Amino acid sequence: MSDTAARMRDLIDQHTGSGPYVPRVAATEIVEKLRENDPDLLSDWLDEQATHFVWQAINDRDRSRRSRAVHTNRSSAFREAAVSHTAGDVTALRAFLDAPYTVADGSRRRLAELRRDDLLHVAGAYDKRAHENGMWSAFMKALAKKVSRGTVSDHFTEPQLAAMWNSLAA
Structure with missing residues (x-):
């Protein structure tokens, strides 16, 4: 640096x-x-x-x-830290407590500082992303069924893709 x-x-x-x-x-x-x-x-x-x-x-x-970046699953890292914490390492969860999250007013606060309403807001944001990611997953799988060879543009036009997406989003 x-x-x-x-x-x-x-x-x-x-x-x-x-x-x-x-x-x-x-x-x-x-x-x-x-x-x-x-x-x-x-x-x-x-x-x-x-x-x-x-x-x-x-x-x-x-x-x-x-529409959304792919989010990595951090639950295994949390489980490992929780096990370490239970085994006596009081610093194991510190990275989680210091992690910033965006709350309803758009500011970022450390997990340690979040109140119930903040936690529910963050959870709601994750729920929304999970739903959107599930839709993208279904969309990509539907495309993959058709695209065994070549590219998506070899098989679909923009209007066809829009119609396919709209059928999933409905």
């Missing part, structure tokens, strides 16, 4: 390290502060990160096209 990246990481960590934050608001505040107090750091960091930002834009576009 370059000195520039380390300085930015420290600045970001300081700005978002305590209490809830809204990422977009925090980013705006950090950029404004840097423009006023250290424009060279901002410029150097943006230049060093240019490839990353373009890469991220591509990822965001692709994720938007798929």
Whole structure:
């Protein structure tokens, strides 16, 4: 990690390290502060990160096209940490307590700080994603039944795919 990246990481960590934050608001505040107090750091960091930002834009576009990113199943990691905690390792679950989650007002809070309503909001978001992911899974499986050879575009037109998706979403 370059000195520039380390300085930015420290600045970001300081700005978002305590209490809830809204990422977009925090980013705006950090950029404004840097423009006023250290424009060279901002410029150097943006230049060093240019490839990353373009890469991220591509990822965001692709994720938007798929509607949701694929989420990894972390339940096995939680089970392992819970077993370690039960066996006496009081730090085993710390990564879970420190993990940030987006709550109803759009801010992110550590799991340790979530109240019942926050937990229900987060659970609802996961339920929604699970439902959407289930629909995408069914859609991909339905396509796979038809596409034994070639590509999807060899077998389907855009209107056909839209009709297929609408039949699943109904």
